[in-house]
Amino acid sequence: MTFATDQKDDEEGLSPTSQAMLAMRQQVFDLWETAVRGHIDEAQAVSGPILVNTLPAFYDNIAEALTPSYPREHGASNTTAMSSHGGERARMTTFRADQIILEYQLFRDAITVAAHRHGVHFSAEEWRVVEVSIDAAVRDAVREFSLIHERMRERLAATLSHDMRNPLSLILAAAQLITHSPDIEVARRMALKIGAGAQRLQLMLAQLVDVLTLERAARLPLVMAEFDIRDVVAAAAQQFNVGGDLPVVVDTVSVRGYWCRSSLYRALENLLTNAIKYGDGGSVRIKVGGAQGRLMLSVHNTGNPIAEDRREQIFQYLRRADGNSVTEGWGIGLPYVRSVAEAHGGSVAVDSSAASGTTFIIDIPVDCRRFADAPVPAG
Template sequence: MTLATDQKDDEAGLSATSKAMLAMRQQVFDLWEAGVRDHIDEAQAVSGPILVNTLPAFYDNIAEALTPSYPRRHGADNTTSMSAHGGERARMTTFRADQIILEYQLFRDAIATAASRNGLRFAAEEWRVVEVSIDVAVRDAIREFALIHERMRERLAATLSHDMRNPLSLILAATQLIARSPDLDAARRMAGKIEVGAKRMQLMLAQLVDVLTFERAARLPLVLSVFDIRDLLISAAQQFNIGGDERVEVSSISMVGHWCRSSLYRALENLITNAVKYGDGGVIRLKATNDRGRLMLSVHNTGHPIAEDQRERIFEYLRREGEGQMAEGWGIGLPYVRSVAEGHGGSVAVDSSAAAGTTFIVDIPLDCRPYAGERSG
């Protein structure tokens, strides 16, 4: 069963090369993770689930694209999953942009090495699909990585202009008083105030350096507990399956992890509501799978796809796109879903095309305790 971002759950219709790619998946990721930890010092302190983040789904997307008849030109086609990868690198690690490029190069090398070991020979056009997939993924990941750091710089500029105004005013006023006062004791008192203001600025600068070193964006207050994600999916589906209408289907094995039940439930509600609102009235599928310590939670609907130029923007607060049906707006629902995913140490992505429908994917660690703060319940 694949983890591709279009929620395909079997290998039916895939070519022999695609199936061979999926069969060697575990070997590829073992090679890739070893290579990343060997070549990127910053990866040493990163746990496995955070290191791998959205890459398993990307790998399965590449495998799908190797089937000529499959409606996916390359592994990053129709999906924002690789932008999510770059966003997680900015928020969850101290990786630099050049190191993100290197990890994709190592990913390509791992595919080539595993293929050689398994006797898989790519045709020239098939290997071209692999290379194009990685090239586009690098572009998407670096763009999101840069955007997040740009927003961080904007926040830093606002912080500097606002928070440092008071201690600077205090220092300026104290120096002016010292210059005018013939009283030594008064001058000493003013010098003490200058020292207080300078220490405040020193602390602020230290905090700003911390923020520059590692992104600490504001997160939702999460209360973590241990529960089975399948139970949560069934409960969410029942809320929409009223009066014998089995419109929402659940596909998930029993899977226990550490998450915030209430926020994940609300995120699911938002995603199902959007699927009802923008779908074509067909079945809505809720699915949960896991791989390498990550939970991949998805909501799929058929119907009108999200335009390519809107896929990234719909996660912005109060963004409303287009005219007619779309103009009713995504409101704060999808930005809330993104906040939930990021608060759990993960990300959210969308895969949307006319052929495959629309799938929203919440991709988070199975154990979110190291990434979601210390609150538990």
């Protein structure tokens, strides 16, 4: 089974080098995780599923791209999965941008070592595909990582300018009174007010630093339970497969985990609605897979691809393009899907091309209990 972002089922049609890459996948990730934990201190406290992030899909994308006839130029083409990798690093870890670059360098090194152990020999052109894939992934991941931190800084600046006005006004007024009042008792009272205002500012700064350091994107409230994702997939598919029509095809394996059933169901429902609405009338396929402690739940449709410059925009809530009108878009469904994925400690990505169709992938840890705000019900 492959985990590539275009929902390819198997290794049929892939070159021997591509198949060899898939065969050594587990050893590559074992080597990579050991190296990352050994070189990046911030990785020590990160669980395996959070650390591995969207990399299994990226790895299989590279394997596909090693087949010259396959419609994928490199491992990061046609997909937002590597932007999602950078987004998760910003939201879920304390990694720095240079450490993201380092982890990709270690990823390349792990491929080199595993290939040597497995006797896999890359041609110059095949290795160029690997290098180009990693370079493109680094750019995508670091760009998204930087954008998220920039938004954090913007929120911090807005909060500072708004919340600190009151204590600053109090301190300035008290200082002016001390300057103009000859009464020592008035000066003493004003000095106490200045001290109180300064303490308030100090507390606010400490809280804001905590927020800036530990902030994660606002998450939906989750109610966790243990269940098999197949049950949710079957229920969602049945909702659309009525009246004798079978527009939704299910390709699933059993994956049990701790998630919020209702929010995942709604997210899947939104993806299916969009796939049917924007597809070409062909069947829509739901696929379920698991790797490295992660669940990959994807929905695929055929039809016109999503333009490259819109692949990130479609996950944003509709906003006004000018003072009078609202931009056309995919509504609130996809932003909700992103919120659900991020609330579960993961991400959502899209892979879209004319050759392969469009696939949306929810990529989240199998055990998401640590991300819930509510107690865990009985399984």
